[in-house]
Amino acid sequence: MNDAMKNQARSHLILLLILLIPFLLGAQSVREDSLLHILPRQKTDSLRIITLNELFKISYSNDPISARAYATQGLKLARQTGQRELISRMCNNLGVLESEGGNYKESLRYHKEALSIREADKDSANITGSLLNMGNVYYKLGDYERAIQNYMVCTKLYSARRDTAGFLWSVGNIGTIYNEQGKFTEALKVYLHVLNFQEKIDDRINLAGMEFNVGNVYLQMEMFEDAVGFMNRALKNYQKENDLFGLIDVLQSLGEIRREMKEPEEARAFFEKALSIADSVSDQYGQATCSMSLSSLAADEGDYEKALRLLNQALHGYQNMGRKKGEAEALCHIGWVLLAQGKFQKSLSPLKRSLILAKELKTIGLERDNYELLAEAEDSLGN
Structure with missing residues (x-):
């Protein structure tokens, strides 16, 4: 895959x-x-x-x-x-x-x-x-540039007030920008640093979120055992707090881990549970990410029409929210599915649109994926 x-x-x-x-x-x-x-x-x-x-x-x-x-x-x-x-x-x-x-x-x-x-x-x-x-x-x-500008101002203000918790919030969010840009080593370093301090000051409110972030980076680095460990820690804490938004994310990520481990039925159960909760609280982003995940399962099984249907649902959701990163990912996935169907000409438009957004967002990994898929499509058309 x-x-x-x-x-x-x-x-x-x-x-x-x-x-x-x-x-x-x-x-x-x-x-x-x-x-x-x-x-x-x-x-x-x-x-x-x-x-x-x-x-x-x-x-x-x-x-x-x-x-x-x-x-x-x-x-x-x-x-x-x-x-x-x-x-x-x-x-x-x-x-x-x-x-x-x-x-x-x-x-x-x-x-x-x-x-x-x-x-x-x-x-x-x-x-x-x-x-x-x-x-x-x-x-x-x-808009990562403006986000980082805000976070940097916050780190200075919190530091001046000797507000450790606030300082950690700001630093942790900078780590999230690194994560979005595919700088996983830098993100993990920041997250583990913040998590260590949160545990020391008993910051229970934000502990689950940081455990999730660490697990998410391990997932993207394909260190699945570590990812499961941190995700399960986050899951327990979100369940204690009955935090439905947090539960959506953890369940969706646990599904991704199971999918990567070639356990499709377990993955589907996690995705569908996450989607059910997202529907119950009208979480547009959760609905879109779950649709993306379910589309990947459909593509794994060769059901490309179902995959495209789910991807278009996700794409419209991201566009309605103005989530450019999600839009870029959905377009890239659509291009991949069209390639898998042998529809090389049709794949070019979504892949080029995704590449433009990926460059704008400076997401190196997504840029690379689009270049590789575009090269594959153009080679096939050349043949």
């Missing part, structure tokens, strides 16, 4: 959510129904907004529809009362949620509004959070 038919799972960026308000509700394990009981009894708008913020955080990873409703209600109330700091909080939350759902323009709009308020109010602690989250959106849009 050509390297072009290997799927890269998304690396986990650190998404900075609003921190808990300790004087209000205590631990985040407070049940959602208890908060809903408290909400109408809060005596001030500020307390109602903060309660909605807590409801958002509890429901964010496992019930994004409810999370959106809580954040939208909180933002509306904050605007009505003119509470700028709370407006920025809710904009931040909606920005993170829109980013997870693949709505990147909306995400940037919310984050820019939050940043504008925080800069005007000289809210230095939360300015860094906005810059980090905006960097994450730029990363997802394939």
Whole structure:
């Protein structure tokens, strides 16, 4: 199987959510129904907004529809009362949620509004959070230069405040850029460094994401035993937190490992489970990556028409989200399948489009795959 038919799972960026308000509700394990009981009894708008913020955080990873409703209600109330700091909080939350759902323009709009308020109010602690989250959106849009610029600013700001956790978030996200560019050795070095510190400071919130990232790099380096070990660690932690977005990614990656190990039925079970969860939370990116993975299985089995159907679903999903990296990968895969069918002329268009995007994104591995496949197509046409 050509390297072009290997799927890269998304690396986990650190998404900075609003921190808990300790004087209000205590631990985040407070049940959602208890908060809903408290909400109408809060005596001030500020307390109602903060309660909605807590409801958002509890429901964010496992019930994004409810999370959106809580954040939208909180933002509306904050605007009505003119509470700028709370407006920025809710904009931040909606920005993170829109980013997870693949709505990147909306995400940037919310984050820019939050940043504008925080800069005007000289809210230095939360300015860094906005810059980090905006960097994450730029990363997802394939604008790695702007993403790294944001992350570098964040590392300086966090370092100046001696905020170890924040510094690690920023450095870890730079590692994710390396990963996307195919610089796996550099990415692994960064991830393991961050993971080591996260374990030392007991950063349980972000530990699973970094375990996933390490496993993902090992997968791409074809070190499957190490990949499975870290993926299983991440899986246990995501299950503990009932983090559905995290579960989608881990299950999809475990499926990729099984596919590489020539265990198609086990791979299919992982992919279909991941897709089921992605459908349940309307995770466009998860749906697209699972379609890509299932298309690879179909191609392995010689069912090229099914593979193309799934690839076109993934392609449309990536295009709708503005995910250039995913679009480039889907086009490359489409070109490969057309080559496998002997449709050499038809393969040229998607491969050339993929190559243009790969050059723009500076993804060396994908560029190489496209050049190799284009050469194969052109040689076949020449014959």
